[in-house]
Amino acid sequence: MAKKSVIERNKKRSRLVKKYSAKRARLRELARDLSLSPEDRFNAQLKLAELPRNASPVRVRLRCEMSGRSRGNYRKFRLSRIALRDLASTGQIPGMVKSSW
Numbered sequence: 001m002a003k004k005s006v007i008e009r010n011k012k013r014s015r016l017v018k019k020y021s022a023k024r025a026r027l028r029e030l031a032r033d034l035s036l037s038p039e040d041r042f043n044a045q046l047k048l049a050e051l052p053r054n055a056s057p058v059r060v061r062l063r064c065e066m067s068g069r070s071r072g073n074y075r076k077f078r079l080s081r082i083a084l085r086d087l088a089s090t091g092q093i094p095g096m097v098k099s100s101w
Contacts, residue, residue, distance in 0.1 A: 001068060003068075010060060010061050012054065020055035021057075024051060024056075027044050027051075030044035065079060069083070
């Protein structure tokens with residue numbers, strides 16, 4: 001199990017990403033718009049740089065919903081490989097069976 005503080009920090013980052021996503025998208029669009037003057041584009045870049053660092057989607061880490069494990073996760077289930085195997089073995093994931101050949 002991951003430390004509670006690390007899990008909460010990641011949740012905080014997710015909330016910030018959601019909060020600033022519209023503003024970030026608008027500023028990025030302005031910064032990339034070649035029809036604007038260079039001064040306007042530069043100002044948009046400066047405003048983009050003023051946003052909190054944790055508001056960037058890149059800083060959010062994919063973590064297991066059950067254990068908080070940061071490595072070996074399946075995006076489709078949002079679970080780590082260990083938690084996924086435990087749930088599949090107990091039959092709690094529909095359609096997933098242990099393979100044997």
